[in-house]
Amino acid sequence: MGGEDWQMWMDALRQAGVLADGAITVAYSYIGPEVTWPIYRDGSIGVAKLDVEATAKKLNEQLAASGGKAYVSINKALVTQASSAIPVVPLYISLLYKVMKEKKTHEGCIEQIYRLFAHNLYNGAKPNLDSAGRIRIDDKEMDAAVQAEVDALWPQVTTENLKQISDYESYSSEFLKLFGFGLDGVDYKAAVDPAMGQS
Incomplete structure (x- = not known):
């Protein structure tokens, strides 16, 4: 989570003589809203992000x-x-997705990184940097109107209304897909040979 691996990769590339002049390298990080800071930014993960x-x-x-x-x-x-x-981040993401989808500002992984590359790194102009020198593509998430709506929903969430008040369905679907479940075109009921590939 910290910057040590990043430094080691860059050192290895430089020592191998394969770093091109003008090479650009980027590490992904996250800050998020204050509601996540006690467990995220102010904890060990936050220390790792500062190291990055x-x-x-x-x-x-x-x-x-x-x-x-x-x-x-x-x-x-x-x-x-x-x-x-x-902890708290899955609930926050479920609420965030609902608000951003309603505002038509939601981006998935591909759309977000496309915007990073096309509008900040490889468009011939200097990237938009914050006062700490970081590229901010969390601007749509951290928009004041978006955060105000998430903040308003946060204290209303209960076990009973979670699926109505948030986009839990999308969160759950994306989570399952991380592990190969819930994918279109896969017959999960098909018989599987657990010894496949073994001689």
């Missing part, structure tokens, strides 16, 4: 001579194996 940001600064110093850059991209909340394991 510190690593970006070191990498920028190392890449400067060849015209390269290292960025941290602050991304939108999405259903991932990591985010699904963090």
Whole structure:
């Protein structure tokens, strides 16, 4: 979760002589709203994210001579194996998806990263950076109107109304797909040979 692996990869590429002049490297991170901070930003995950940001600064110093850059991209909340394991985050994402889909601003993984590349990294212009030097593609999530609606829904959620007040169905579907379940075109009732491939 921290920047050590990123640094090691960049060191290995440089030592192998395969880093092109002007190479760009980017690490994905997340900040999110204050409701998630006690468990996320203020916890061990947050410390790891700060290490990623510190690593970006070191990498920028190392890449400067060849015209390269290292960025941290602050991304939108999405259903991932990591985010699904963090308390409160799945509930937050379920509420967020409902609000953003209603406002037609929701982006999945592909759309979000396309916007990162097409509008920030490879469009011939300088990326839009915040005061800490990070690219912010969480802007649609952190829009004040979106966050106000999520904040209003948060205290209303109960076990009984979860499916009505949030987009739990989409969250659940995306979560299952991470592990190969709920995919179109797969016959989950078909007989499977557990010894397949063994001699």
